[in-house]
Amino acid sequence: MINKETKTEVILIGAGIMSATLGTMLKELKPEWNIKVFEKLDKAGEESSNEWNNAGTGHAALCELNYTSEKPDGSVDINKAININEQFQLSMQFWSYLVNSKLIDNPKDFIMPLPHMSMVQGEENVAFLKKRFEAMSQNPLFQGMEFSDDPAKLMEWIPLIMENRPVNEAIAATKIDSGTDVNFGALTRMLLDHLMTKDVEIKFNSSVDNVKRTSDNKWEIKVKNNAEGKIENHTADFVFVGGGGGSLHLLQKSGIPEGKHIGGFPVSGLFLVCNKPEVVEQHHAKVYGKAKVGAPPMSVPHLDTRFIENKKSLLFGPFAGFSPKFLKTGSMFDLVTSVKPDNVVTMLAAGAKEMSLTKYLIQQVMLSKEKRIEELREFIPNAKLEDWDTVVAGQRVQVIKDTEAGGKGTLQFGTEIVTAADGSIAALLGASPGASTAVHAMLEILGRCFPQHMQEWEPKIKEMIPSYGVSLMDNPELLDEIHTSTAEALGLSKKEQVYS
Numbered sequence: 001m002i003n004k005e006t007k008t009e010v011i012l013i014g015a016g017i018m019s020a021t022l023g024t025m026l027k028e029l030k031p032e033w034n035i036k037v038f039e040k041l042d043k044a045g046e047e048s049s050n051e052w053n054n055a056g057t058g059h060a061a062l063c064e065l066n067y068t069s070e071k072p073d074g075s076v077d078i079n080k081a082i083n084i085n086e087q088f089q090l091s092m093q094f095w096s097y098l099v100n101s102k103l104i105d106n107p108k109d110f111i112m113p114l115p116h117m118s119m120v121q122g123e124e125n126v127a128f129l130k131k132r133f134e135a136m137s138q139n140p141l142f143q144g145m146e147f148s149d150d151p152a153k154l155m156e157w158i159p160l161i162m163e164n165r166p167v168n169e170a171i172a173a174t175k176i177d178s179g180t181d182v183n184f185g186a187l188t189r190m191l192l193d194h195l196m197t198k199d200v201e202i203k204f205n206s207s208v209d210n211v212k213r214t215s216d217n218k219w220e221i222k223v224k225n226n227a228e229g230k231i232e233n234h235t236a237d238f239v240f241v242g243g244g245g246g247s248l249h250l251l252q253k254s255g256i257p258e259g260k261h262i263g264g265f266p267v268s269g270l271f272l273v274c275n276k277p278e279v280v281e282q283h284h285a286k287v288y289g290k291a292k293v294g295a296p297p298m299s300v301p302h303l304d305t306r307f308i309e310n311k312k313s314l315l316f317g318p319f320a321g322f323s324p325k326f327l328k329t330g331s332m333f334d335l336v337t338s339v340k341p342d343n344v345v346t347m348l349a350a351g352a353k354e355m356s357l358t359k360y361l362i363q364q365v366m367l368s369k370e371k372r373i374e375e376l377r378e379f380i381p382n383a384k385l386e387d388w389d390t391v392v393a394g395q396r397v398q399v400i401k402d403t404e405a406g407g408k409g410t411l412q413f414g415t416e417i418v419t420a421a422d423g424s425i426a427a428l429l430g431a432s433p434g435a436s437t438a439v440h441a442m443l444e445i446l447g448r449c450f451p452q453h454m455q456e457w458e459p460k461i462k463e464m465i466p467s468y469g470v471s472l473m474d475n476p477e478l479l480d481e482i483h484t485s486t487a488e489a490l491g492l493s494k495k496e497q498v499y500s
């Protein structure tokens with residue numbers, strides 16, 4: 001049955017943070033457009049965007065050691081960190097606009113101030129962290145970063161980590177107070193609730209099974225209602241494939257040439273969680289360590305304070321693992337069915353190249369809880385098995401593609417946006433830095449898919465995101481203004497903190 005009652009300009013597939021962000025932006029830019037959302041589950045934000053499925057780090061490159069690297073001449077390259085920080089500032093401005101315009105309220109339900117720290121052990125790592133601190137602290141984006149290798153200072157910053165630690169061990173940390181913990185699940189739900197008040201139709205239990213071009217250059221999607229088994233077809237001028245791990249299969253079905261020769265490599269994850277108040281109260285930060293040799297960047301261990309459902313808890317991980325599913329609620333056949341004639345060589349090349357990664361992930365899956373607690377003890381020497389529970393995190397599907405630098409079948413760790421040449425369909429693949437940079441990713445989609453509207457939209461985009469098109473690093477005064485206004489709007493200034 002073709003649903004023809006009203007013209008639909010935009011269809012968003014999936015009710016995660018990406019669709020929620022794009023839908024909210026488009027409703028501000030073109031309120032008269034008809035937007036529909038199709039989500040296969042019965043609620044929004046239940047896959048990777050859910051608060052228990054990701055680590056909730058507002059990735060601003062304040063603590064993630066994998067965003068900086070040591071160059072052959074010994075200096076530290078902070079370019080990637082600069083990029084990610086600039087991208088996160090866009091999210092902070094957009095969220096502030098939404099709060100100030102009363103489109104969403106109670107920012108503390110989705111964002112909390114929390115120091116971000118990097119911590120390393122061993123002489124060589126301490127020397128690297130110091131050099132990294134020197135390079136970063138001179139940049140206005142990272143103002144306020146502190147460094148210490150003094151055990152007494154570290155005891156003040158991270159008592160849980162320092163207690164009972166051997167005194168002869170070289171250890172150092174950096175700390176910056178402007179970090180955040182973000183509940184992306186709550187934010188997704190807030191954005192979609194807001195969209196519903198603007199007459200955006202959100203259809204749950206609605207699995208999109210096919211995406212195909214119509215003869216008049218629109219897109220038709222085939223939707224199966226999972227509760228009733230009914231099939232419907234819907235047509236729109238523009239489709240965003242925001243299915244998270246489910247996006248690759250849909251992109252392949254669209255048949256656009258830009259979606260060819262791309263594969264997906266699924267990585268599962270586990271966190272350890274502690275809800276015991278006596279332990280939780282001893283820690284107040286996100287503390288990122290260094291990835292183990294052979295480990296992929298997404299399994300950098302970190303010990304985080306989390307604010308979920310008005311409760312403070314501690315989360316440690318993620319422990320990476322292997323599962324052939326592309327979504328947590330996906331199928332064991334996801335990986336196999338993603339291999340197509342156009343990407344089989346790419347996938348085989350990646351398989352051969354990434355043998356050691358696959359082996360690492362399988363070993364990680366086999367770890368017992370005791371073994372995981374042993375890893376936790378590198379952070380908390382006193383950690384007790386009985387204080388920690390295991391939770392299964394979301395599924396990430398890393399993109400595999402052929403690149404000039406890496407050759408055939410190169411595994412990518414970032415976020416990839418794929419758009420058709422005529423801008424009528426866009427898909428978001430990959431994971432990191434993910435939800436934190438959703439606003440940047442969706443601005444990119446607007447630019448690529450709606451170039452004919454960008455001039456008309458620019459003033460509104462600048463109202464929503466004052467630093468749009470401007471480098472904040474090169475405009476420290478604007479950066480200062482934005483830091484002050486976003487902290488105020490989002491309740492991040494210290495006086496407004498509600499958790500001790």
Ligand SMILES: Cc1cc2nc3c(=O)[nH]c(=O)nc-3n(C[C@H](O)[C@H](O)[C@H](O)COP(=O)(O)OP(=O)(O)OC[C@H]3O[C@@H](n4cnc5c(N)ncnc54)[C@H](O)[C@@H]3O)c2cc1C
Pocket residue numbers: 013014015016017018019038039040041044045046047048049050053054055056057058059184206207208209242243244245246247250269318327393394395396428430431432433434435436437
């Ligand atoms: C372990 C882990 C830790 C992470 N930590 C962080 C972090 O600390 N900070 C950060 O910024 N990011 C983090 N991320 C990344 C972040 O979670 C993701 O980038 C982000 O949530 C992706 O949002 P999305 O909307 O694209 O996908 P999702 O949130 O997965 O949403 C996709 C939606 O599409 C639906 N869907 C799929 N297929 C279909 C279909 N065929 N029809 C209809 N609906 C469909 C799904 O049910 C789902 O609701 C982490 C991810 C993981 C897995």
